[in-house]
Amino acid sequence: MLPTLEPVRPIKLSEICAARGRIAKTIVRTPLIRLELGPEFPDIRLKLENLQPINAYKLRGAANAVAALSEADRKRGVWTISAGNAGQGVAYAARAAGVPCTVVVVETAPKSKLERMKALGATLIPVPYEVAWEALDERCFSGVDGTFIHPFDDDDFIAGHGTMGLEILEDAPDVAAVIASIGGGGLIAGVASAIKALRPEVKVFGVEPETAAPAALSFEKGSPQIFPNWKASFVDGAGGQSMFPRMWERMKPVVDGYIVVTLEETKNAMRLLAEKTRVIAEGAGALPVAAALSGKAGKGPIVAIISGGNIDLQKFCELISQSDY
Numbered sequence: 510m511l512p513t514l515e516p517v518r519p520i521k522l523s524e525i526c527a528a529r530g531r532i533a534k535t536i537v538r539t540p541l542i543r544l545e546l547g548p549e550f551p552d553i554r555l556k557l558e559n560l561q562p563i564n565a566y567k568l569r570g571a572a573n574a575v576a577a578l579s580e581a582d583r584k585r586g587v588w589t590i591s592a593g594n595a596g597q598g599v600a601y602a603a604r605a606a607g608v609p610c611t612v613v614v615v616e617t618a619p620k621s622k623l624e625r626m627k628a629l630g631a632t633l634i635p636v637p638y639e640v641a642w643e644a645l646d647e648r649c650f651s652g653v654d655g656t657f658i659h660p661f662d663d664d665d666f667i668a669g670h671g672t673m674g675l676e677i678l679e680d681a682p683d684v685a686a687v688i689a690s691i692g693g694g695g696l697i698a699g700v701a702s703a704i705k706a707l708r709p710e711v712k713v714f715g716v717e718p719e720t721a722a723p724a725a726l727s728f729e730k731g732s733p734q735i736f737p738n739w740k741a742s743f744v745d746g747a748g749g750q751s752m753f754p755r756m757w758e759r760m761k762p763v764v765d766g767y768i769v770v771t772l773e774e775t776k777n778a779m780r781l782l783a784e785k786t787r788v789i790a791e792g793a794g795a796l797p798v799a800a801a802l803s804g805k806a807g808k809g810p811i812v813a814i815i816s817g818g819n820i821d822l823q824k825f826c827e828l829i830s831q832s833d834y
Contacts, residue, residue, distance in 0.1 A: 514648075514755070515664075517755050517758040517759055518664075519702065519762070520664060520667050520668050520671060520698070520699065520702040520759075521706075522702075522703065522706040522707070524664070524668040524671075525668050525671035525672060525674070525675065525699070525702065525703050525706075526675070527668070528569075528573040528665070528668040528669045528671065528672055529672045529675060531572070531573055531576045531577070532568075532569060532572040532573050532576065532669060532672065535562075535568065535572040535576075535601075535602065535605060536561060536562075536568050536569050536572060536672075537560055537561050537562065538676060539556060539557045539558055539560050539561065539673075539676070540557050540560070540680075541554050541555065541556050541557070541676070541677065541680040541681055541812065542554065542555050542557065542786065543555075544781075544782075544785060544786060544798070544813075545785065546785070550802070551801055551802070551804065551806070551807065551808050551809045551811055552808065552809030552810045552811065553798065553801045553802075553809060553810075553811050553813055554681050554684070554809075554810055554811065554812045554813070555782075555786065555788070555798070555812075555813055555815050556673065556676075556677055556812055556813070556814045556815060557788065557815050558673070558794075558814060558815055558816050558817060559788065559789065559790060559791075559794055559815050559816075559817055559818030562601060563594070563597040563598055563601050563625065563629075563819075564817055564818045564819050565594035565597065565598070565746075565816060565817030565818070565819055566594075566670065566673065566696060566814070566816045566817065567594040567595045567597065567598035567660070567817075568597075568598040568601055568602070569598075569669040569670050569672055569673060569699075570595075570598065570660075570661075570663070570665070570666035570667065570668075570669035570670045570695060570699070571589075571595065571598030571599045571601065571602045571658070571666065571669070572598070572601075572602045572605075572669060573665050573666065573668055573669030573672075574599075574602070574658050574663055574665040574666045574669065575587060575599065575602035575603060575605075575606055575608075575658070576602070576606075577665040578656060582656040583606055583608050583656070584608065585654070585655045585656050586603075586608050586609035586610065586611070586654070586655035586656065587599060587603050587608060587609075587610050587611075587655050587656050587657075587658050588610065588611040588612065588613070588650075588653050588654075588655045588656070588657055588658070589610075589611075589612055589613070589657070589658045589659070589660050590612070590613045590614075590641050590644050590645050590650070590659075590660060591612050591613075591614055591615070591618075591626075591641075591660055592614070592615040592618050592622075592638075592641070592692075592745050592746060593614065593615070593618040593619060593622030593623070593625075593626070593745070593746065593819060594622065594746055594816075594817050594819060595660030595661075596612035596614055596622070596626045596631060596633075596660075597622065597625050597626055597629060597819070599612070599631075599658055599660075600612065600626050600629035600630060600631035601629050603629075603630070603631075604629055604630050609630075609632070609655070610629075610630065610631045610632070611631065611632045611633075611634065611653055611655060612626055612631045612632070612633050612634070613634045613636055613641060613644055613650050613653065614626065614633050614634065614635055614636070614641070615635075615636065615637075615638050615641045615745070616635035616636060616637060616638075617638065617741060617745070618745065619745065619791075619819065619820055619821045619824065620821055621819055621820065621821050621822075622819050625819070634650070634652075634653065638741065638750075639750075642749065642750050642751075645659070645660070645693070645753075646753065660693060660695065661692070661693030661694055661695030661696075661698075661753075661756060662693065662694075662695070662753060662755050662756055662759075663695070666695055666699075667695050667698050667699040667702070667759070668699060668702075669699065670695055670696050670698070670699030670700060671699035671700060671702050671703040672699075672703070673696075673699070673700050673703075673814070674687075674699065674700040674701070674702070674703025674704045674707075675703050675707075677700070677704070677812050678703075678704065678707055678708055678711075681810060681812055683810050684708075684711055684810050684811070684812050685711065685712065685807060685808075685809055685810055685811065686711065686712040686713070686714060686806045686807055686809065686810075686811045686812070687700060687701075687704060687711060687712070687713050687714070687811070687812045687814070688713075688714045688715075688716055688768070688797035688800050688801055688806055688811060688812070688813050688814065689701075689713070689714075689715060689716070689797060689814045689816070690715070690716055690717070690746070690747040690793045690794070690796040690797060690814070690816050691715040691716065691717050691724045691747060691748070691749075691767075692746055692747045692748065692749060692793065693749060693753065693756060694715075694724065694752075694753070694756035694757075694759065694760050695756075696814070696816060697713065697715050697760060697764055698756065698759040698760055698763065698764075700713065700814070701713040701760070701763035701764055702763055704763075705762075705763045712765045712766070712806065712807070713763060713764050713765050714764070714765060714766050714767065714768055714800065714805075714806050715760070715764055715766075715767045715768070716747075716767070716768045716769070716770060716796045716797055716799070716800040717747060717748045717767065717768075717769055717770075717796070718742060718744040718747060718748045718769070718770060718771075718772060718775060718792070718796065719769050719770065719771050719772065720739065720740040720741075720742045720744070720748065720772065721736060721739050721740065721742070721744070721747070721748025721749060721750070722736060722748060722767075722769045723735065723736040723748075723749055723750065723751050723752040724752055724757075724760070724767050725767035725768070725769045726752075727752040727757055728766070728767045732757070733751070733752040733753065733754045733756075733757040734751065734752055735750065735751040735752075736748075736749070736750060736751060736752075742772055742792070743772070743792045743820075743824065743828060744772070744775060744791075744792030744793055744796065745791075745792065745793070746791055746792065746793030746794070746816065746817055746819075747792070747793035747796055747816075748793075766805075768800040768803060768805050768806065770796060770799040770800055770803065771799075773833065774799040774802070774803070775792055775795050775796055775799050776795075776828050776829065776831060777799065777833055778790075778795040778796070778798040778799040778802065779792070779795040779825070779828060779829055780829040781798065781802075782795060782798060782815070783829060788815060788818070789818045789820070789822075789825060790815050790817070790818055790820075791817050791818055791819050791820040791825075792820070792828075793816055793817060794815045794816045794817045794818055795815070797813035797814050797815070797816075798813045798815075800813070801813050
């Protein structure tokens with residue numbers, strides 16, 4: 510029997526501010542730096558979420574979601590579904606709360622992400638991508654007990670991510686556009702909710718890889734879509750097989766547009782970040798830079814959210830050696 514869900518509703522600024530206080534001792538207030546490229550390029554600033562303790566932004570949402578649970582729900586233990594970063598976030602927050610954590614994890618997740626989840630004390634259940642995606646929709650998985658924390662369609666998870674929007678506006682008051690990668694949509698829903706509440710004129714763009722771009726397709730068609738010919742790639746932290754209808758309802762009022770970039774452009778952005786700023790970004794973390802460089806988000810100032818840096822170093826070296834940059 511599928512769980513009964515609360516109707517989708519806007520995330521209030523007051524919820525995001527409350528989340529900020531709740532997670533302050535768990536997360537890092539990450540720096541925002543300039544990407545120095547010269548006058549012929551857009552003015553790009555980097556929000557370095559790869560510097561979180563789990564090297565990914567997901568700790569914000571996970572910490573808030575776990576902290577907001579009732580004592581009874583926490584005592585049952587928690588579980589989530591993840592390609593790696595959400596699993597690390599929930600495992601980190603669960604360990605801090607002293608409760609057990611299980612992650613139904615996509616079996617093709619990078620080794621580095623799997624090892625980090627294990628090191629954080631999580632019990633892992635590897636499954637094919639299609640099985641994980643179906644479980645996300647159904648919010649259940651046979652044999653797993655405890656309190657389920659959805660890795661993107663969860664009010665507290667989204668409010669936690671919204672805290673990043675507050676920091677962006679404080680550190681870059683002249684920002685004209687913000688770009689965030691889209692996997693399930695929780696990151697952009699949270700960041701955009703904060704930004705639109707305070708500075709509605711700032712544009713918010715989502716970005717996906719060409720191999721998995723259901724949000725851009727949904728924007729084009731005007732309704733949530735399944736992405737045809739979905740392909741797995743090294744961009745494992747963004748790009749789903751479909752746009753969840755509930756997440757489409759969350760994103761539609763606060764996201765201004767969607768950008769699709771090629772895998773080659775993503776590899777080039779990964780190398781550019783490494784060479785210019787010594788930042789190691791995973792594929793999903795580099796997507797916003799690739800999108801900013803395309804010119805489709807304007808001349809700036811643009812804040813590109815570097816959502817994570819969890820990539821096997823050997824794979825990272827292979828990818829940047831293949832780039833054209």
